[in-house]
Amino acid sequence: MSPTALNPVPGHHDSFVLPSTNDNGHANGVEAKVHASARRTPEGGLIKVESDSTVYGEDGIKAKFTDRGAEVVKGADGKLTVKKTEKSFEFFTKSKVGRVGLMLVGLGGNNGTTVLATNLANKHGISWRTKDGVQQPNYIGSVVRASTVRLGTDPETGKDVFVPISDMLPMVHPNDFVIGGWDISGLSMDKAMLRAKVLEWDLQRQLIPLMESVKPLPSIYYPDFIAANQADRADNLIPGEDKKAHLDHIRADIRKFKADNDLDSVVVLWTANTERYADIIPGVNDTADNLLKAVESSHDEVAPSTIFAIASILEGVPFINGSPQNTFVPGCIELAERHKAFIGGDDFKSGQTKVKSVLAEFLVNAGIKPLSISSYNHLGNNDGKNLSSHKQFRSKEISKSSVVDDMVAANNVLYKTAAELTAESGEVNKKGEHPDHIVVIKHVPAVGDSKRAIDEYYSELLMGGRNVMNIFNECEDSLLATPLIFDLAILAELLTRVTYRENAQGDFQPLYSVLSLLSYMLKAPLVKPGTDVVNSLNRQRNALEQFLKACLGLEHSGDLLLNTRVW
Numbered sequence: 001m002s003p004t005a006l007n008p009v010p011g012h013h014d015s016f017v018l019p020s021t022n023d024n025g026h027a028n029g030v031e032a033k034v035h036a037s038a039r040r041t042p043e044g045g046l047i048k049v050e051s052d053s054t055v056y057g058e059d060g061i062k063a064k065f066t067d068r069g070a071e072v073v074k075g076a077d078g079k080l081t082v083k084k085t086e087k088s089f090e091f092f093t094k095s096k097v098g099r100v101g102l103m104l105v106g107l108g109g110n111n112g113t114t115v116l117a118t119n120l121a122n123k124h125g126i127s128w129r130t131k132d133g134v135q136q137p138n139y140i141g142s143v144v145r146a147s148t149v150r151l152g153t154d155p156e157t158g159k160d161v162f163v164p165i166s167d168m169l170p171m172v173h174p175n176d177f178v179i180g181g182w183d184i185s186g187l188s189m190d191k192a193m194l195r196a197k198v199l200e201w202d203l204q205r206q207l208i209p210l211m212e213s214v215k216p217l218p219s220i221y222y223p224d225f226i227a228a229n230q231a232d233r234a235d236n237l238i239p240g241e242d243k244k245a246h247l248d249h250i251r252a253d254i255r256k257f258k259a260d261n262d263l264d265s266v267v268v269l270w271t272a273n274t275e276r277y278a279d280i281i282p283g284v285n286d287t288a289d290n291l292l293k294a295v296e297s298s299h300d301e302v303a304p305s306t307i308f309a310i311a312s313i314l315e316g317v318p319f320i321n322g323s324p325q326n327t328f329v330p331g332c333i334e335l336a337e338r339h340k341a342f343i344g345g346d347d348f349k350s351g352q353t354k355v356k357s358v359l360a361e362f363l364v365n366a367g368i369k370p371l372s373i374s375s376y377n378h379l380g381n382n383d384g385k386n387l388s389s390h391k392q393f394r395s396k397e398i399s400k401s402s403v404v405d406d407m408v409a410a411n412n413v414l415y416k417t418a419a420e421l422t423a424e425s426g427e428v429n430k431k432g433e434h435p436d437h438i439v440v441i442k443h444v445p446a447v448g449d450s451k452r453a454i455d456e457y458y459s460e461l462l463m464g465g466r467n468v469m470n471i472f473n474e475c476e477d478s479l480l481a482t483p484l485i486f487d488l489a490i491l492a493e494l495l496t497r498v499t500y501r502e503n504a505q506g507d508f509q510p511l512y513s514v515l516s517l518l519s520y521m522l523k524a525p526l527v528k529p530g531t532d533v534v535n536s537l538n539r540q541r542n543a544l545e546q547f548l549k550a551c552l553g554l555e556h557s558g559d560l561l562l563n564t565r566v567w
């Protein structure tokens, strides 16, 4: 019998062994140096806040924080009255990270294999030769591991002091994730890595012995949800058509993975194929109870990804959806709320959309008016093959389409509101004025994982002028998505350790179930029902930075830099 991710061959591969330090081997005849993005935080943490409102206890960090905002009321005369608001919070961040498991749905795919390979190469200090010289492993592209925040100024030099996000609070190091998961394709991970054609051969060659004994767990396959062209790789399936039995099976897999690997916590993340949208049907998936009943009766509209989400919620482990489909049907969100479990999604924001969320904001905030944004993609990997089917493409088209909506809605100087358009035309307008926006995706096998994203921004300038800006963005899809997967898992695990209370009253409680703080990494961020989605990449990053600072009791020291503005 082939060993599975749950049953590693003893002594053969050690992707499930937690090393105490980075093991810098001399693989390939060259000593691997630890890249700064893979460095460990010093014992006891890098940062210590000296303040009465921040208390370092044995179990964690307790911090007082005042959330300052403003309420704006529009009067009958159209004038705005602004009232300052203040709310006091206390945050408690448990400092023990423990052993963390990362279970990927779609482990044998391009992203899944690249995540495991990156973890192993960093953990074992495997460097490799390319035509440009020796390459060291790293976590470049991870906002947690490879980007910094401004903490304050050095009183002696007056210079800004920056720290990596990973040093702000106790977080799991990506080398330490115990990685496993499921795939409908039963190929062992070394062969799946070869199939993916993402990494250089000299690296793959050294990873084969570490990956050949890892085999994805069998998974759920409902052919109607992914493209028909995926059928030929579906050879590793949980038998039967009983969806309740499938749910129980996945729950048992999570429990076994946790027990077998002596884990303190687990994060489950969907990086499997994009599914079609599930129809939202009253009585089927609109409430938590109806959704559970729909699973019992094996209703056609319950998708595999929703089964994984429900299993994770019921097991109390965070579930993140890295694909665009509507895994989180209303009943699934209600179920997460009921169990105070954590969910996050949807769809990794790795390339085109990330650039768009910056460029569109730049244009609108510069007072320039985008009239149309036309986006084309072609890619040759299995993701592209799956997306060549209309229903799966439609899921992607939806998640890519709404990215500029909030920036446009925020500027009623450039864009007329729905009310203005309704008043002008006499016909009800719901969306308001917005740029034309199209998204096209084509499968071009020859280019493999190297995706090309081509965007044209066509905008209105002063006095009727026009501006055309073209972007040609070419990069390995999975080398962009992999660091996001690490970020999502690291932050989701951290957020399970943060509790809060308001006005110093009552017990500390967990954060709200939908982890919208993960929005930076996600194309169509899932937010608390009834609240607005923020797509601006800068605002998403600010939110994350401010939250981490709030957990340390620090006010957001933004870019006011008053000392440079006064005498």
Ligand code: NAD
Pocket (backbone or CB within 6 Å): 105, 106, 107, 108, 109, 110, 111, 112, 182, 183, 184, 185, 219, 220, 221, 222, 226, 233, 271, 272, 273, 274, 275, 304, 305, 322, 323, 324, 347, 348, 349, 350, 351, 381, 382, 383, 386, 477, 478, 480, 481
């Ligand atoms: P991939 O096709 O290489 O991998 C997906 C894997 O999922 C395959 O191995 C497939 O066998 C497996 N799978 C399908 N259905 C499954 C199920 N029910 N259970 C378990 N495994 C299943 O794709 P990829 O390039 O790794 O991308 C993964 C997902 O991430 C896609 O949905 C893609 O749209 C999404 N995504 C990727 C990026 C990126 O790579 N830059 C960005 C955004 C979103």
